[in-house]
Amino acid sequence: MKTRISLPDVASEQDTRGVALHAVGIRELRLPVTLRTPTNATQQVVAVADLSVDIEAEQRGAHMSRLVATLYEWASTPRTPAEVKALLETTRDRLGSRAAQLQMRFHYFMEVPAPVTHTLGWLDVETAWECKLNNGASFAVSYFVFPAMTLCPCSKAISEYGAHNQRALVRLWLYTKDKLPRLPDEYLPLVQASASSLDYPVLKRPDEKFVTEHSYDNPRFVEDVAREMALRLSEREELSGFRVECESIESIHNHNAFAMYESPLRK
Amino acid sequence: MKTRISLPDVASEQDTRGVALHAVGIRELRLPVTLRTPTNATQQVVAVADLSVDIEAEQRGAHMSRLVATLYEWASTPRTPAEVKALLETTRDRLGSRAAQLQMRFHYFMEVPAPVTHTLGWLDVETAWECKLNNGASFAVSYFVFPAMTLCPCSKAISEYGAHNQRALVRLWLYTKDKLPRLPDEYLPLVQASASSLDYPVLKRPDEKFVTEHSYDNPRFVEDVAREMALRLSEREELSGFRVECESIESIHNHNAFAMYESPLRK
Amino acid sequence: MKTRISLPDVASEQDTRGVALHAVGIRELRLPVTLRTPTNATQQVVAVADLSVDIEAEQRGAHMSRLVATLYEWASTPRTPAEVKALLETTRDRLGSRAAQLQMRFHYFMEVPAPVTHTLGWLDVETAWECKLNNGASFAVSYFVFPAMTLCPCSKAISEYGAHNQRALVRLWLYTKDKLPRLPDEYLPLVQASASSLDYPVLKRPDEKFVTEHSYDNPRFVEDVAREMALRLSEREELSGFRVECESIESIHNHNAFAMYESPLRK
Amino acid sequence: MKTRISLPDVASEQDTRGVALHAVGIRELRLPVTLRTPTNATQQVVAVADLSVDIEAEQRGAHMSRLVATLYEWASTPRTPAEVKALLETTRDRLGSRAAQLQMRFHYFMEVPAPVTHTLGWLDVETAWECKLNNGASFAVSYFVFPAMTLCPCSKAISEYGAHNQRALVRLWLYTKDKLPRLPDEYLPLVQASASSLDYPVLKRPDEKFVTEHSYDNPRFVEDVAREMALRLSEREELSGFRVECESIESIHNHNAFAMYESPLRK
Secondary structure, three states: OOOHHHOOOHHHOEOOOOOOEEEEEEEEEEEEEEEEOOOOOEEEEEEEEEEEEEEOOOEOOOOHHHHHHHHHHHOOOOEOHHHHHHHHHHHHHHHOOOOEEEEEEEEEEEEEEOOOOOOEEEEEEEEEEEEEEOOOOOEEEEEEEEEEEEEOHHHHHHOOOOOOEEEEEEEEEEEEOOOOOOOOHHHHHHHHHHOOEEOOOOOOHHHHHHHHHHHHHOOOOHHHHHHHHHHHHHOOOOEEEEEEEEEEOOOOOOOEEEEEEEOOOOO | OOOHHHOOOHHHOEOOOOOOEEEEEEEEEEEEEEEEOOOOOEEEEEEEEEEEEEEOOOEOOOOHHHHHHHHHHHOOOOEOHHHHHHHHHHHHHHHOOOOEEEEEEEEEEEEEEOOOOOOEEEEEEEEEEEEEEOOOOOEEEEEEEEEEEEEOHHHHHHOOOOOOEEEEEEEEEEEEOOOOOOOOHHHHHHHHHHOOEEOOOOOOHHHHHHHHHHHHHOOOOHHHHHHHHHHHHHOOOOEEEEEEEEEEOOOOOOOEEEEEEEOOOOO | OOOHHHOOOHHHOEOOOOOOEEEEEEEEEEEEEEEEOOOOOEEEEEEEEEEEEEEOOOEOOOOHHHHHHHHHHHOOOOEOHHHHHHHHHHHHHHHOOOOEEEEEEEEEEEEEEOOOOOOEEEEEEEEEEEEEEOOOOOEEEEEEEEEEEEEOHHHHHHOOOOOOEEEEEEEEEEEEOOOOOOOOHHHHHHHHHHOOEEOOOOOOHHHHHHHHHHHHHOOOOHHHHHHHHHHHHHOOOOEEEEEEEEEEOOOOOOOEEEEEEEOOOOO | OOOHHHOOOHHHOEOOOOOOEEEEEEEEEEEEEEEEOOOOOEEEEEEEEEEEEEEOOOEOOOOHHHHHHHHHHHOOOOEOHHHHHHHHHHHHHHHOOOOEEEEEEEEEEEEEEOOOOOOEEEEEEEEEEEEEEOOOOOEEEEEEEEEEEEEOHHHHHHOOOOOOEEEEEEEEEEEEOOOOOOOOHHHHHHHHHHOOEEOOOOOOHHHHHHHHHHHHHOOOOHHHHHHHHHHHHHOOOOEEEEEEEEEEOOOOOOOEEEEEEEOOOOO
């Protein structure tokens, strides 16, 4: 039987094809991660992660098990979003590469009160980070999906009574100047101000009456939500750019409607 | 090199563990199938199919490639839903089993006119068949998902104006007396009569006005839709039983509401 | 403006259609739940839950917001799986119904060592509970999906060298005599003994060598895995019945193979 | 009652927020489309489409129903991939916009023979087109997912016998010089030459023996497949650029491995 010491290391072999690869790594690894939130609380999330490095033309392959080990070690203690940078630096150094990339997807819970009775509940916000560490070309994109409501201005205007409305997903892609990812907390108020209404986890009857009337008083096309969000996001100092999209799960159709705005990039 | 004739047939070996298996087969095979519709037209669908047989305790395995071949042969010519029976008989006989089962999932398109302008469009109805051929225990379940609309009676009653509404999925599981699967065509009118409104592929402004007002005039909880459907399905002579469910993609929440009714079985 | 006290309660209205409903409730509510594990540790999971009750023919609707509130309250403290029973009792009583049902889906992490180097990693096991409280007809089904490996005995037997192998999903549906749900911990060894190999989160080269040779020494059809699991599960005293399925993501095909065994029910 | 003629047209209103939108349209519309293939045959696919236009700052909204109508009309007759350009031109003109975009996703079937017995079967290739018509900035990306097989060179080298292997997805993003989308037919041979083996719809025992031995003789990391594909795609005259990725559904892990190469853009 071969002993451990003698096992060949094929990934370290010389490659002669002359093709450098931009990303080599693991994908769809599910693991628990504890995050430090903006209020310095902790929240444990279940993350699905992709972690990769670039490899030069001469190197046959990446040592995949080191990527798994690096990710586990990073996740063994509570982390702020900013500490993603440390994960990428460790990854790059341990794998002997020049660039490292992380994609991490998780559901983040925000405690949201009902509008009238203030009953608390968990609003779950789909979140994803795409972060790259690369000399002179690093970036971080934070992606959030906020559940909200659109009430159709056209339907309201043409009808004697009523107006079709529906759940709508407000998607944000945020490029931060400091190249560090963010949590969704501070962006929820922008959605609340831009859509016909926010979605709420618990609504008692007085809350439901409020949401019904408030959304009727604030009809919004997906175009309106995208524009309102664009104006509000343009004022955010921490962003070097953003994309925003509103997609409504049309109540009257079996397809959706959407509108998208992409900001120019700034320093 | 081994020649073809000499290749061992491991699946045909004797098994000594004494465990008969209820289903052995292929799953998630995607293939084109042309169906004959109730109006004797044809519609090509893209089906995802599972096909399986039972095997006795003594038999090590099933010959999976025969299942693929049988399915391809059946699908090489246009088929009525009733011809699923022939597929199951051939499968059972070719595999030398006692029972054969098919699950087939596809999107079926129905041409639906807008309510006022009568503009035509394709309503896609998610469809699945689960059919089993087994001495004395054969069955066929036809499953359909119809997109519709619910307008909340509570929201309407408690609010000065407006009412939240949303896309809702009306799901049917139909057990037919003749143990043959069905297409969704004849069940659409039941959904149209039971929900606040049907969903439509194309709506011009006069249509949108109609749907808005019609749904406001016909508020329905998911409970109401389930009950209305239950009453209508109970009158269907071709059914030996059914299950019906309405699930609404709540516009005011990030979760859904649902109601389900299950009929007693009859001969 | 209407005051809170005067808001009509449409769900409490009398229904005259004469149709009792088997399940009315909320679906796809995502929330954090902390579970007490068999070793008396705690594990926080992100659950997606459906909670419902039956309603009698005379009652127009269920109070959906009470279901959300009941679930949140239950999840506000760490819970053993057995405490699902208390959740169902509270739900039934607060909603004034006779039956209550829960479906809860989450990923559960088990710390699993690599076979040679014993490097630890998280194996994530997809888990779902379906529990019903109903006079004389209560039940609990625990559903687990274990990732494993199958190496094809036919491929090994007919080839000069090598054998195709692939990731395979071993799915268990367990019906427990005490009608309480379970966590997957104690069932992992059964999968390890039944498949060609378990899947592992981290494998260093000596581990990879072991898994490669071990799986080649233990070729298993999906039929073999289903039978091995059936024999092992039949000996479990806590079960009143079970279903087991092995589905392999065939490396040589773009479709899967599967085998299923369903036990007779016992007291 | 309001008559048709008098219905207000809210989408045509003047907007004063000063925000032009990059994309406004419909999403997830499912419809049947008949394609003319490179051999001048026809293949009907079930497409899921997003169709959108840009709108200027002054315009409140897009007329969504015109997008649906335009798509239906285009799909009412068999189409070559190149005719996507006509769809985009019509869309742009009918909506009075400067740019139009299409995303269309479908499964495309290729008839593929088994390697020894030449038994025919359908290989389904997930396909997506993203096409944009915009003065000076038009593009077309064709995306394909080919199912193939990777056999691990490291596992083969370190083990006395056997080698883990698995289904792997070879993903291509092709940017064409003529800015017209493509079908996958001509790219299949590149995958066949680059992976350890192609995946096949039907394999009889002599075929299975061949695939087992052939893949053992051609071990490939995901890195190898990405590089082999990169070399082959670099020679394609019709491309102005491409991205290629190989992702293996690791048989030994519950996560995947992947490698990605992105070409420089050329005229």
